[in-house]
Amino acid sequence: MDKLLDFTGQVTLITGAAQGFGALLARALGERGAKLVLGDVKKEALQGVVADLQKDGIEAIALDCNVAIEAQCKAMVDTAIEQFGRLDIAVNNAGIGQPLELTEDVDDATFDAQWKVNVMGVQYGMRHQIKAMKPKGSGTILNVSSMAGLGGAPRLAAYSAAKHAVIGLSKTAAVETAALGIRVNAICPFFSLTPLVTNSALAAAGLDQAKAQLSRGAPMKRLAEPEEIVNTMVLLLSPGNTYLTGQAIAVDGGVSAM
Ligand SMILES: NC(=O)c1ccc[n+]([C@@H]2O[C@H](COP(=O)([O-])OP(=O)(O)OC[C@H]3O[C@@H](n4cnc5c(N)ncnc54)[C@H](O)[C@@H]3O)[C@@H](O)[C@H]2O)c1
Known part of the structure; x- marks a missing residue:
């Protein structure tokens, strides 16, 4: 296997892995040798994903993890260390959408939900992931933002605000940890x-x-086909991709170039 795509032995945590990008990414990295710790609130669906991976000889563990609960984010990191000895890669992917509403109509409950899952889910994850990566002097974190994090997203004010916050968190953590051997980036997909x-x-x-x-x-x-977004995630996480940090990468078929 090309060294750039070789994830052999890379201990990888992915949140929101029961379906969508998270499940596809788990398979893409697992097939390239990664050892997986996968979390989601959809317990049964996640167990199905893990059973399929294990059938194909991929090492994977399913954890019941609501990213809005810090203890459950910490448990994912603790499990990676207890079961596989360390944490190399973390993908803070879990996220929720919001009802389509004009800004003046978006209520506090919608903002609260976005804050708890889409922002604090990333912060709780990074808090414990960085602490686990620091002592070994290496690690890669990818936070899933959105094109709605790079610009306005009509009728998605709370989601857009939350995804902008994910980029702020990612860039700040990247600058703080770059000299410690840790890379932190955000990915910003268009609709898929x-x-x-x-x-x-x-x-x-x-x-x-x-x-x-x-x-x-x-x-x-x-x-975008979901696989196209996931292929970019794989490239961003590649063990050979050692100088890219602090970036919010748009995967948008050229939308942001206009
Ligand atoms: N699909 C798109 O067009 C698109 C575009 C831009 C960004 N995104 C982002 O990509 C990420 C993945 O989304 P997706 O499109 O695969 O959606 P999806 O709904 O298929 O998958 C999201 C997963 O996250 C899980 N999840 C939701 N809340 C959770 C919580 N509190 N704790 C743990 N898990 C939770 C869900 O159960 C689900 O399995 C999200 O952050 C989303 O905002 C998606």
Whole structure:
């Protein structure tokens, strides 16, 4: 295997791994040799993902982890160390959407939910991941933001605010830890048809119509396949990708170039 894509023995934690990007990433890294500690609130779905990985000889552990609860984020790090001896890679991927509403209509409960899961979920994760990586002087963290974290996202004010915060957290942690051998980046995908989008209010109004409307505004005239986002995650996490830190990488088929 090409050294750049060789994750043999890399102890990797992924939150939100029961479906969507998280589940695909688990398989992509597992097939390249990573040892996996996977968390999600969807216990049964996660156990199914882990059973499939194990069937194919991939080492993987499922943990019941709500990223809004710090103790459960810490338990993922503790499990990586107890079971595999260290933590090399952490992907703070778990996230939730929000109802489509104009800014003036978004209520406090929507902001609170975004803050707890999409912002504190990343902070709780990094708090314990960085502490585990510091003593060994190496580690890679990837936080999943969004194109909504790089610019305004009409009718998604709370989600956009939360995803902007993920970039602020990622850049700050990157600067603080760069000299310690730790890399921290954020990835900012454009719309991709994972369950987050196909089960959203946007899709409820008609998935084909929503897809066509979003695609029209994109230079490639299509949305991303979930695998395309995950392939970029793999490249960002590559053990050979040693000088890239503090970046918010748009994976958007050229949307942000316009
Ligand atoms: N799909 C897209 O178009 C898109 C675009 C930009 C960013 N994102 C981001 O990508 C990440 C992954 O989303 P996805 O598209 O794969 O969605 P998804 O809904 O398919 O997967 C998200 C996973 O996170 C889990 N999760 C939700 N809340 C959780 C919590 N509190 N604790 C632990 N797990 C929790 C869900 O159960 C689910 O398994 C999210 O952060 C999302 O905001 C997605």
